Amino acid sequence: MRRNRKRRLMKLHLISLFLMVAIMGGLALSIYYSKTSQTMIAQSYYETERTVTTTQPLIIIDAGHGGIDPGSDSHGILEKDINLEIALKLQEVLHENGYSVLMTREDDNSLSLRERSDFANEKEADLFISLHQNCYAQDASVHGIEVYYNSDKTTNDQQLAQMIQESLINETGAKNRGIHSDNGLVVTRETIMPAVLVETAFISNDDELDLIMSDDYQNKVVKGIVVGIEEFLNELDRNPE
Template sequence: MKIFIDSGHGGSDPGAVGNGLREKDITLAISLKQRDLFQKLGHQVKLSRASDQTVSLGARTSAANAWGADVFISNHINAGGGEGEEVWCSIYGGKGREYATRVENNLSNIFKSRGVKTKRGRNGDYFHVIKASHMPAILNEFGFIDSIKDAGKLKDYSVLERCAEAVVYGVLNLPLDYVTEKEEEKKQEETIVNTITSKPQFKKYLRYRRPYMTGIEVKIMQSRLNELGFKPGIIDGVFGSKTLNAIKAFQKSKRILVDGIVGPQTWSYLF
């Protein structure tokens, strides 16, 4: 996917301010973490800003539209005496509503839930980034900066990382405990690799699909492809497009069926 991430405010516009925090700083920190996570999972990312700079609303949506992004993610912090998170999407529903629903559900594990919201403006949606984007768009409000409770969370970088994960895994429809699962898979993989004393026998079929296949077998396959000179991208156990291309190149080199599916025959040639 081509994912455009909009760090709300910036430069001469600090956004909401309260409890020793500035909205522009928090949104940038969350956005940079989102970028890293999306890229690790094999997606293309562009940011409206990657530093403390002033960018107009029009420039943000124009950049996303010109690039042909698949989704527009705008990050903000609320203010005005409330508490909790909320996620905004188009009044017309669609894919943006699906993204917003999953993201909001994830964020409700961090902040008090205020739900998925929409607002009608003149000739369509109220918020510019949702109205002017030519792709599904969501606007995330990560708590209230003037709430002592929410601000206390926003001062903790580990919470900002969780906010980023909540959005990334919500958009990609991955389980929220994906990181924990990957750590456990790494331990299992190390156990498997350390106990293999002969040619490994893999039976699981691996293929490119949405949501992406993940697991130990994918990571071992990626490692083996890398050893053999085929480049599957980041060895992260996620069967993305780069892994698919590497498998097809490997199959072609062995003059076997080039279908991108790792079945018994492809496994036997890999090992």
């Protein structure tokens, strides 16, 4: 009797131990698969987000001068401040139109010319737009818009300059001073993507200074640049290299 009872107790202990091991194993597998599933979902989301982001053209906006470098000045108004005002408006509109945008500066910072071009290259940008104001103190009657590019590059910089220039003139009605090749400009020479430098007004001309200080005219300038950019990108899509 005692021997049979011991056998039954041992059998019950073994069954209980087996059930405990099975339950613990099941819990471990459940936790493992749950974590694996969450990781796969997170990775899938990350890959989707990364794909969406990288399919959008990346445009670098460079507000010329800044910090200890004021650029040109007229009647106490500094070029660096106008450049930044237009740059921030341009950033907003490009974002609204679905483009990825990075700024070389978003406040009154000092940056070297090479820091600006290096930043664009490191980010592997698709376009680089540098914003400036012209000044010609020798003759205050000089006015109009002009765009500069580098003719040594093979990235369609001249085409970008021409499209932005034409669109700017259409939107603002300003005097068309044309596009110009200047291979000495660091920000258009050292950037590896299509790059232009836009002189949106002569602040040495009182009438143009008043215009470029107004939100209405700045918005026209921004629209002109955006339309030029979109025409350029659309042309690249139609005629890929």
